[in-house]
Amino acid sequence: MKKISLVAIILASVMALTACGSSPSKDNSGAPSTGGGETAAAKVTVLKVARNAVPNPPFSYSNDKNEMEGYTVEYLKLLDERLPEYKFEYEQIAREAMLVGVESGKYDFAANFYYRNPEREAKYLFSNVEYGYSLNSLIVKNDRNDIHRLDDMRGKKLTPMSPSTGLRTVVVDYNKKNAGNPIIAEDIDAVTDAESVQWVASGKYDAFLTNTTVFDNVNAQLKLPLKIAAYITKEPIWVLFNKEKKDLAARFDEVTKALVEDGTLPALSEKYFKVNMFKPLEDVKLN
Structure with missing residues (x-):
């Protein structure tokens, strides 16, 4: 009887070990392993x-x-x-x-x-x-000394602006608060930065409101007699x-x-x- 019991115990142990070996292993996170030692890849x-x-x-x-x-x-x-x-x-x-x-x-x-x-x-x-x-500024001719802030543009002409540009909002908001003496700014369907700086250099418009670094890059190529008159806004x-x-x-x-x-x-x-x-x-x- 003792021999039979011993054999039964050994068989039971082997079966238990086999069962443990066939169950999915887990990594340190507790997630089932894919069998290759790596966790299932997260969905990208x-x-x-x-x-x-x-x-x-x-x-x-x-x-x-x-x-x-x-x-x-x-x-x-x-x-x-x-x-x-x-x-x-x-x-x-x-x-x-x-x-x-x-x-x-x-x-x-x-x-x-x-x-x-x-x-x-x-x-x-x-x-x-x-x-x-976006650091935005007013661009004027080098010989202009009458524009130092946005208030100085009341009654003066900015270069035309596309209605879709974010800076148009700055002008619209300003004119709502100063309806009696607004900044003159026409809408235009499309305009390039190069066109705008050329218009200011020619005297057709008083100033160009634009991103400062955009102006720096454009005028580095065109080399027109223009300058930054004032930083106006820092828009998020x-x-x-x-x-x-x-x-x-x-x-x-x-x-x-x-x-x-x-x-x-x-x-x-x-x-x-x-x-x-x-x-x-x-x-x-x-x-």
């Missing part, structure tokens, strides 16, 4: 990203190697690195097509130093944390999402906030704009 969601095809340095442009470079381009790379659950796939298209594509859902989001305004907020979802700023710029992408926008906000707090975006601003845009406007001085 592909994001369709609209990117401006028109060079707009220093936000985005092609370098000597025909690679996209610039402040916004580097910001998107940082997001892609810090959001492992997403993979970015870019399509370079015209500015207006970017807006239409995001609204329709063809693209998940677009980043092109967009400003906020009520019309856009009705169509798109905006992030809650700005990823940078935002990522613009399709209305259905609330979870995506929330994740962008988390990462963007961290990039600001750890100094990454301020350093990137110094690299491309030669100034920390995250400081107050009064700390940004004319050279």
Whole structure:
């Protein structure tokens, strides 16, 4: 009887060990192993990203190697690195097509130093944390000494502006508060920065309201007798999402906030704009 019992015990032990060996092993997280010693790969969601095809340095442009470079381009790379659950796939298209594509859902989001305004907020979802700023200034002829602030433009003519440009909102808001003596600013369907600076240089218009670094880059090529008369605003710029992408926008906000707090975006601003845009406007001085 003792021999039979001993055999039974041995058999039971072998069966138990066999059963244990056939059950899925677990990694340190407690998740079942795939059998190859690795946990199951997390699902990665592909994001369709609209990117401006028109060079707009220093936000985005092609370098000597025909690679996209610039402040916004580097910001998107940082997001892609810090959001492992997403993979970015870019399509370079015209500015207006970017807006239409995001609204329709063809693209998940677009980043092109967009400003906020009520019309856009009705169509798109905006992030809650700005990823940078646009430093805007008045450009005048070198011999003009009568324009030092936006108030000095009352009754004077700005170069025509596209209704879709964010800076148009600055002028509209100003004129609402100063209806008795507004800034003269015509609307135009399309205009280039080169055309605008040439109009100011010719004396056709008094000033050009534009992003400071855009002017620097354009006039570095044209070399017109123009100067920055005054820094006017430091406008926050935002990522613009399709209305259905609330979870995506929330994740962008988390990462963007961290990039600001750890100094990454301020350093990137110094690299491309030669100034920390995250400081107050009064700390940004004319050279």
